Amino acid sequence: MSHPASDPIAAFREALARAEEREDHDPTAMTLATIDEGGRPSARVVLLKGVDARGFSFYTNLESRKGQALARNPHVALCIHWPKAAEQIRVEGRVEPVSVEEADAYFASRPRGSQIGAWASDQSRPLVSRAELEARVAEVTARFEGRPVPRPPHWSGYRVVPDRIEFWFGRDSRLHDRHVYVRDGDGWRCERLQP
Template sequence: MFPGPDDDPFRCFAAWLAEAEESEPNDPNAMALATVDADGLPSVRMVLLKGADPSGFVFYTNLDSRKGGELAGNPQAALLFHWKSRRRQIRAEGAVTPVTEEEADAYFASRARPSQIGAWASKQSQALESRYALERAVAAETARFGVSKVPRPPHWSGFRLSPSRIEFWQDGKFRLHDRAQYTRDGEGWSYTRLYP
């Protein structure tokens, strides 16, 4: 089904994601996240979507990482989901805000313990002198927490991109693709078909 003017873009997104979960071999929730630095230079990397609803798309990271710093300086971003097995993609652009402390705590508590330890051990995006230094840091944090609960680090949280624009793209023969753009219009959305 290709989204139409009377469809809700988040319901369409959920339907496409569900179909991708049936066919993508790895990480159907993977998305490219684009941010910009203080000089306007763009940077893009793959992250995992951890929540999506009408308020936006949620992902988590080390706040001291490059993307964390860039989002603190310019809280605007763009996302791209590309599902090669479905020959589809979805783009979203908009303002980014931090998730609540409660949301971050709940998601962190749901992570596997080694991932929780890793959030404490990794100085994400900083220079690493050797793989051994990372393994040593993981061992130190593992020993520090022992068998006790691992709390969420103060430098680790999430962001929500609230889209002002969402575009759906579906491959067509002879490059005559289907494209539809939803643009935020007050509390609702306006719909535009785009040339491929």
């Protein structure tokens, strides 16, 4: 991108569309970094499930390690890297919960096995054996046999409300193009960064 766009969300959508055409792996995979109660960072890959003017959304078990970290400290960072496109987008901001309606709608769109897994797994907690997990899956499957699987109360989504978005475009000789957008009132201020 030789000239930065005025709207970083629109620029992100364009970049995602390019990645969906080029990348071999899921272009919605993004690294989410959180901070625990001791101030230690932790990062893991989650899937981007929506992007709009409000921010970037993903879903998870609220009682998981990441859910606990987000409950204590809502400040996060995302990193999305598309190697074939030689593009990376970094997002910094704070999380807010998605609405109940958004969480219900997304949960209903998931494969039934994933819905059952959301009930059966106490994500991030110790597990005695795989057999224990499989028994829990069997119990949940039987409990909801013949009817829709409702969203568990401990499972929902977050929206990362960005205050900083950086676009990185790989170039020869490591002379990359970088544009950073910083929230400025209701709009964005954009500037180039040294590679």
